[in-house]
Amino acid sequence: MPLVNGGKIADDSFVKLAVDTPLPEGGDILVPAERFIGEADALLKRSVKIGVIWPNNRDIAEIAPYLGKIAAVALVFPTFRDGRAYSQARLLRERYNYRGELRATGQVLRDQFVFMLRAGFDSFEVKKQADAEAFMQTAKRYSVFYQPTGDGRITALHRRMQLRHSEGVGT
Amino acid sequence: MYAYDEIDRTLVNERVSEFRDQVKRRLSGELTEDEFKILRLQNGVYLQLHAYMFRVAIPYGTLATNQLRALAHVARKYDRGYGHFTTRQNIQFNWIKLAELPDALEDLAKVGIHAMQTSGNNMRNVTSDQWAGVAPGEIEDPRIWSELIRQHTTLHPEFSFLPRKFKIAITASDHDRAAIKIHDIGLRLIKNEKGETGFEVLVGGGLGRTPFIAKTIKHFVHGRDILSYIEAILRVYNQYGRRDNIYKARIKILVHELGIEKFSREVEEEWQHIRNSSLQIDDEVIEDIRSRFTYPAYEKLPHMPDELRQAAADPEFEAWRKNSVAPHKVQGYSIVTISLKPIGAPPGDATAEQMDALADLADKYSFGEIRVGHEQNLALPHVAKRDLPALWKALDKLGLATPNVNLITDIIACPGLDYCSLANARSIPIAQELTRRFANHELANLIGRLHINISGCINACGHHHVGHIGILGVEKNGEEVYQITIGGRADENAALGTLIGPGVKFDEVADVIEDVVEAYLALRKRPEELFMDTVKRLGVEPFKERVYATR
Numbered sequence: 072m073p074l075v076n077g078g079k080i081a082d083d084s085f086v087k088l089a090v091d092t093p094l095p096e097g098g099d100i101l102v103p104a105e106r107f108i109g110e111a112d113a114l115l116k117r118s119v120k121i122g123v124i125w126p127n128n129r130d131i132a133e134i135a136p137y138l139g140k141i142a143a144v145a146l147v148f149p150t151f152r153d154g155r156a157y158s159q160a161r162l163l164r165e166r167y168n169y170r171g172e173l174r175a176t177g178q179v180l181r182d183q184f185v186f187m188l189r190a191g192f193d194s195f196e197v198k199k200q201a202d203a204e205a206f207m208q209t210a211k212r213y214s215v216f217y218q219p220t221g222d223g224r225i226t227a228l229h230r231r232m233q234l235r236h237s238e239g240v241g242t
Numbered sequence: 243m244y245a246y247d248e249i250d251r252t253l254v255n256e257r258v259s260e261f262r263d264q265v266k267r268r269l270s271g272e273l274t275e276d277e278f279k280i281l282r283l284q285n286g287v288y289l290q291l292h293a294y295m296f297r298v299a300i301p302y303g304t305l306a307t308n309q310l311r312a313l314a315h316v317a318r319k320y321d322r323g324y325g326h327f328t329t330r331q332n333i334q335f336n337w338i339k340l341a342e343l344p345d346a347l348e349d350l351a352k353v354g355i356h357a358m359q360t361s362g363n364n365m366r367n368v369t370s371d372q373w374a375g376v377a378p379g380e381i382e383d384p385r386i387w388s389e390l391i392r393q394h395t396t397l398h399p400e401f402s403f404l405p406r407k408f409k410i411a412i413t414a415s416d417h418d419r420a421a422i423k424i425h426d427i428g429l430r431l432i433k434n435e436k437g438e439t440g441f442e443v444l445v446g447g448g449l450g451r452t453p454f455i456a457k458t459i460k461h462f463v464h465g466r467d468i469l470s471y472i473e474a475i476l477r478v479y480n481q482y483g484r485r486d487n488i489y490k491a492r493i494k495i496l497v498h499e500l501g502i503e504k505f506s507r508e509v510e511e512e513w514q515h516i517r518n519s520s521l522q523i524d525d526e527v528i529e530d531i532r533s534r535f536t537y538p539a540y541e542k543l544p545h546m547p548d549e550l551r552q553a554a555a556d557p558e559f560e561a562w563r564k565n566s567v568a569p570h571k572v573q574g575y576s577i578v579t580i581s582l583k584p585i586g587a588p589p590g591d592a593t594a595e596q597m598d599a600l601a602d603l604a605d606k607y608s609f610g611e612i613r614v615g616h617e618q619n620l621a622l623p624h625v626a627k628r629d630l631p632a633l634w635k636a637l638d639k640l641g642l643a644t645p646n647v648n649l650i651t652d653i654i655a656c657p658g659l660d661y662c663s664l665a666n667a668r669s670i671p672i673a674q675e676l677t678r679r680f681a682n683h684e685l686a687n688l689i690g691r692l693h694i695n696i697s698g699c700i701n702a703c704g705h706h707h708v709g710h711i712g713i714l715g716v717e718k719n720g721e722e723v724y725q726i727t728i729g730g731r732a733d734e735n736a737a738l739g740t741l742i743g744p745g746v747k748f749d750e751v752a753d754v755i756e757d758v759v760e761a762y763l764a765l766r767k768r769p770e771e772l773f774m775d776t777v778k779r780l781g782v783e784p785f786k787e788r789v790y791a792t793r
Contacts, residue, residue, distance in 0.1 A: 152280050152363065154403025158480045161400055166515060182264065182281055189399035201272065212260055215253040217393040219520040220400070226520075227249045227393060228527050235530065 073203035075195040076172070078210070080203050083196075085122055085143065101145055104129055107137075115140050122172070127155035131162050138169045143194070148177035157190045164191035165221040184209045189220050243306050243611055244389050245534050246354040253396070254351045257358055261285050262344035269341065284402070286332075286360030287343060291663050296321075296338040297360040298350060302370035302388040302412070303331040303614040307601040310612050312353040314597035320346045325597070327582060327590040329616045329654055329705055330409065331369045332360055336661055358396055363404045363491075365395035365476075369411045371419045372615035375537070376623045378571045382439060384414040384431050386532050387468065390523070394469050401476045405483035406491035408476070409448075412441075416734065421616055423447045423456045423736035424708060426493045427475060432462065439465040445475060445505070446497030447736075449702035454494040455736050457502045459509065465528070467513075470521035474513035478505070538609035538624050543574025546627070553631035561683060562634055565645035567625075576627055578608075580620040580637065581644040581652065585681045588670045589655045590618030599640050607633050616732075617693075618654055619647060649686040650694060650759070651677040654705055658698030658715065659722075665698035667715025667722035668748070672696055675752045680759075689759060692773045695730070708732035710774045711758060712739040713751060722748045728758065728785060729777040740782045743790045754789060761788035 074083045085099045090106050099120035107114060107123045114121050115137075122143030125134060134144065144163060146156035156175070163169040174194040175187050181202035187195065188210060197203040216224050225233075246254075261281075268278040279289075286297035298313065305313075313333055317325045320342050321335040328334055338346065347357060359366055368388045375383040391410060395401070401408075413420040414431035422428025428444035440462045447456025463471045475493075482500075484490045497505045553559045568577045580600070583589050592600075600620065604612050607629045608622035615621060625633060637643040646652050653676060656662065658669030673696055680686050695709025699716070706712035712727035724746055727739030746754050759773075765784055766776045777785070 151277075152403050153485060154401070155481055155485075157400045157403065158477055180277060182260075186397075186399045186402055213253070213256050213397070215249050215256065217253075217396050218398055227253075228523075228530075230249060231247070231530050232526060235526075 072196050072198065073200055075197055075203050075206045076193070078207055080206075084120070087124065099142070101143065104134070108133065111137060122174075124176070125159065127153065127159065131159040131167075134163075135167045138163070138167055138171070141171060143172035143174055144169065145174040145176045145196075146192075148175060148179060148183075151178040151180055151183055157186065160187070160190040160192055161220060181205055181209050185213055189216065189218075189222050189224065191221050243304060243536050244385065244531075245536065247534065250354065250393075251351075254354065254356045254358075257285075257356065257397070258344060258347045258351050261347060265340060265344055280362065283362035284359060284364060285343075285347070286357035287338075287340075288361060289663065290336065290661050291659075292661070293337045294340055294343070295661070296335045296343065296346065296357065297328070297332045298335070298355060298357045299360050299367040300331045300333060300355075300614050301368055301392045302374065302385045303372045303616075304374075304385060305612040305614065306353070307604050307610045307612065309353045309355050310597050310601040310604070312350055312355060314594040314601070315349060316346050317594040317597065319349075323595075324591050324593045326588070326657065327592065327614055327618050327620070329618060329656075329703065330367060331372075331614050331616065332367055333614075334657075336657070359402075361407075363406050364402045364408065365398060365404075366407055366409045368392045368395065369409070369420055369425075369616065371413050371415055372613040372621050373419060373568070373577055373623065374414065375535075376570050376572075376575075376577055377415050378569050379415060380571070381414045381431050381433060383535070384412045384429075386528065386535065387429070387431065387441075387465070388412050389531055389535075390469070390528070391472065394472070401480055404476070404480055405485045406488065406493075408479070408493065410472070418732075418734040418736075419615065421705075421708070421732040421736070423734075424449055424453075424705070424732055425456060427472060428456045429468070434462055434464070441465070441468055443471060443475075446494040446502070448492050448494040449705060449707050450492065451489050451700045451702075452495065452498075453702070453707045453738050454498060455738065456494075457497065459502065459506045466523050466525075467517050469523060470517045470519065471509075471513055473516060473521060474509045477512050478508045482508075538611075540572045540575060540624070541626070543626055543628065545573055547574070549628040549631055553634075556631075559631060559634055561687075562638075562643050562645040563630060565649070565687075566643075566647045567630060570624070572624075574627055576625050576630060578622045578625045578630070578633065579615070579647045580622065580642050581647050582619050582642075583646055583652050583677065584641055584644045585651065585677045586674050587677075589653050589673050592620075596640050596642060599636075600642065603633060603636055617652065619652070645683060646686060648691045648693070650680045650689050650692045651686055653677065653694045653696060654709065655696040656698050656703035658696075658704075662698065662703075664701055665715070666700075666717035667698045667724065669696045669698040669704055669715060672713060672715070672724070672748070672751050676755060679752050679756060688769070689763070690769075690772055692759075693731075694755070705732060706730075707738045708736060709739065710777075711755060713755075716745065718745065724748065724751045726751075726754060726758070728782060729774065731774055742782055742786045757789045758785060761785050764788070 101122040120142035411420040411425040412429040430442040444456035613621040655669040655673040659665040696713040697704035697706040708730040730739030
């Protein structure tokens with residue numbers, strides 16, 4: 072499954088661990104939420120990057136105290152019609168000011184990229200190779216956005232205000 | 243009328259090109275039907291019994307004449323020459339071809355019409371009073387706020403994959419014509435003691451398998467905070483709404499399971515985090531949207547022009563005028579409702595020819611504006627009273643002057659088993675038969691205001707729970723069986739109807755309804771007591787006795 076990071080297909084430095092997989096000697100690891108919360112102190116002492124896989128039915132506020140110390144949060148879309156992780160993503164970025172890697176996992180398809188980018192995701196485990204290759208093109212599909220989100224894209228309402236004021240200067 | 247600017251046009255065009263690409267990928271097999279299903283639903287495309295069905299949004303029920311002509315064009319070019327107006331200010335085309343859909347959408351985009359989010363588990367078309375901006379006594383035009391919310395809910399990055407569909411309706415009049423109490427969020431525009439605009443917010447209304455009347459979650463939310471408050475409701479719903487069972491996934495179930503107090507505390511807590519964010523709307527933004535709504539330059543006209551005085555001699559004209567013409571906020575003007583319920587025809591259908599001709603009449607007599615109401619009728623919102631006789635003649639020629647608005651033959655019905663893959667029973671033939679039974683205008687007038695609503699399955703698209711008489715078709719042992727309720731209503735006093743007895747067979751429905759009506763005529767205190775008032779006064783029992791005594 073190709074990973075898109077920083078807008079292009081990239082190598083994945085993280086290895087995903089299950090709840091009971093023994094810890095590897097070295098290397099970056101993504102750990103399930105349950106295990107991370109249970110072993111946080113020990114895990115965070117390691118000199119590698121630690122990320123957390125957070126299920127979409129667990130309160131995202133629980134991870135808030137650790138956000139400064141982890142390198143990645145992977146949120147889950149069990150099917151692409153289950154949109155709970157969009158709320159979790161926005162809360163991480165906009166309420167808890169999380170600045171690390173925010174990864175979309177599960178059934179991630181081309182047609183969600185714009186929504187995901189707007190919600191704050193910057194890394195994507197894409198289901199299909201063709202979708203991953205089309206990432207940049209798809210991400211640019213829209214140039215107009217009606218809602219303000221943490222991604223900082225200017226909204227239609229504010230663009231109209233800017234246009235109004237610039238017109239005002241000219242007359 | 244709201245005029246799209248370059249920004250709105252760009253977004254709709256970008257959406258069309260995205261959908262064109264999605265259809266292409268489906269046709270080439272790159273997308274599976276399961277993957278494509280969600281994407282097509284986001285654009286109003288259902289797979290029905292015989293073909294794809296295409297549902298187009300008419301936000302808050304306002305149409306310009308070039309838009310109505312574009313709908314006629316779609317009906318003619320891509321469908322079978324007609325369209326069906328729904329109970330949520332949409333129009334549906336029933337025979338569309340998948341490969342042609344992107345072209346149909348592109349043709350509509352040229353006049354600022356789209357089909358975004360007319361189906362699927364997202365925020366649906368924002369609906370409002372079809373008399374918005376012209377009804378006497380209205381607090382202010384609710385369409386300004388409807389448009390603001392339409393924009394905010396369009397392609398929302400957080401709420402496009404909700405547990406289930408989500409519908410918002412807005413009214414600004416005492417008399418609720420937008421049925422806000424049967425919506426996921428109902429907004430009643432009000433003023434606070436400082437004269438500032440805000441909303442009473444209701445939540446958790448809805449019909450379907452488990453019907454609920456919406457409850458008030460907050461008595462006053464200031465206009466500047468309305469987007470953040472809606473966002474807070476949706477964020478709570480998106481995270482905690484049930485996703486394990488499609489029939490328990492609407493927000494009404496969450497509100498019911500948590501209780502309105504707990505639910506409102508959750509929303510309040512979320513809202514406090516976001517109310518002072520960039521979701522707050524300043525006056526300038528509202529003014530900008532308001533400035534793109536245009537209003538007619540009304541003339542100073544007499545209350546009773548000569549044309550109207552003379553036409554009063556014609557009883558047919560008078561019957562139509564008394565039934566279909568309502569007072570306008572400006573003297574000398576009227577609001578004209580156009581019945582799409584001719585005797586013997588499917589409720590809510592209009593042919594391409596009728597749509598084109600109506601667009602011409604709206605240009606001539608209604609400042610180029612048409613409205614669509616949830617009762618599946620249309621309206622011309624600004625007709626000078628002096629023009630009423632001429633308009634009536636023209637409408638009559640088009641078969642659009644049936645004087646049955648709000649009468650027993652003004653039936654709301656879903657497409658039912660004739661089109662819909664979810665239906666268990668036929669709706670349209672029941673409606674057609676009932677209109678024949680009550681075709682006599684004197685009889686219908688004698689009965690007075692009476693709404694019959696028909697759904698062909700438990701999903702309740704025909705709003706049967708809130709019909710004064712509700713008819714629900716179900717399937718029992720391979721046969722269509724119809725359950726009859728009475729006493730429902732969808733207005734400001736919204737209530738759910740009560741079952742009057744065992745279900746009846748297809749062939750018996752019209753007889754039973756005739757019996758219910760006869761019982762009402764015998765039971766009412768005086769001719770002015772409306773059906774729903776008699777039911778309220780006496781309850782269901784006396785109706786039950788009379789209807790089922792001989793069965």
